[in-house]
Amino acid sequence: EEVEALLSAGEAVGFKQSAIRNRGTLASNDTRRTSTSAFLPERKPGGRSSADADPIERFVRRVEEITGITRERHERMQVVRYEAGQFYRPHHDSSPFSINRSVHNRVGAGRILTAFLYLSDVAEGGRTRFPKVPDDAARTKKPARAPFLSFQPRRGTLLLWPNALDDDPWTNNAFAEHEAMAVDEGVKYGANLWLLQYPDALVIKSWGLGK
Numbered sequence: 001e002e003v004e005a006l007l008s009a010g011e012a013v014g015f016k017q018s019a020i021r022n023r024g025t026l027a028s029n030d031t032r033r034t035s036t037s038a039f040l041p042e043r044k045p046g047g048r049s050s051a052d053a054d055p056i057e058r059f060v061r062r063v064e065e066i067t068g069i070t071r072e073r074h075e076r077m078q079v080v081r082y083e084a085g086q087f088y089r090p091h092h093d094s095s096p097f098s099i100n101r102s103v104h105n106r107v108g109a110g111r112i113l114t115a116f117l118y119l120s121d122v123a124e125g126g127r128t129r130f131p132k133v134p135d136d137a138a139r140t141k142k143p144a145r146a147p148f149l150s151f152q153p154r155r156g157t158l159l160l161w162p163n164a165l166d167d168d169p170w171t172n173n174a175f176a177e178h179e180a181m182a183v184d185e186g187v188k189y190g191a192n193l194w195l196l197q198y199p200d201a202l203v204i205k206s207w208g209l210g211k
């Protein structure tokens with residue numbers, strides 16, 4: 001039900017060519033990311049709807065419980081869509097924050113955790129792969145293949161990973177680099193919920209996403 005609700009919310013907003021940040025400025029048509037995406041409306045901290053009536057509300061509460069990070073520090077959810085052949089090359093979800101730590105004005109900065117929910121099964125391709133994390137189990141089974149950690153999308157499965165270092169939240173965890181491999185067949189959907197070091201209000205404002 002949560003998956004269905006997130007898919008319809010994405011459809012309602014409409015999927016657009018995903019933008020990507022290049023040294024702080026937004027660039028679409030980037031060859032590193034060919035998928036489309038939709039940012040869902042902000043979930044107001046004061047405006048908690050009933051979890052019984054709102055499956056997205058149930059999902060958000062579960063993420064709050066699991067991570068201990070409440071919605072003031074959630075970015076707007078982003079639903080992503082990949083058709084066959086589409087991908088997102090290796091990247092880090094959190095921007096480097098060294099330019100001016102005192103002003104939280106760069107979108108994508110301070111994304112300390114990523115919660116990524118698969119909204120569809122993908123039969124072939126479309127894996128989420130962490131090219132800096134050796135996967136010893138996979139290497140033992142298939143020495144020639146899959147030496148790095150990767151996941152096949154399964155509808156309803158949540159991946160949660162740390163983008164920052166525990167003892168220095170402004171420094172990127174290099175192992176958190178990841179990519180969405182090209183989908184071979186079918187359509188892949190997922191939802192990003194980025195959990196922030198600071199409340200999201202300033203980010204939304206500076207990126208022009210808010211009212």
Ligand SMILES: O=C(O)CCC(=O)C(=O)O
Pocket residue numbers: 080088093116126127128129178179180181190192
């Ligand atoms: O689609 C995936 O498997 C990962 C998506 C992703 O990395 C992102 O949207 O930042």
Ligand SMILES: [Fe+2]
Pocket residue numbers: 091092093178
């Ligand atoms: Fe990502």
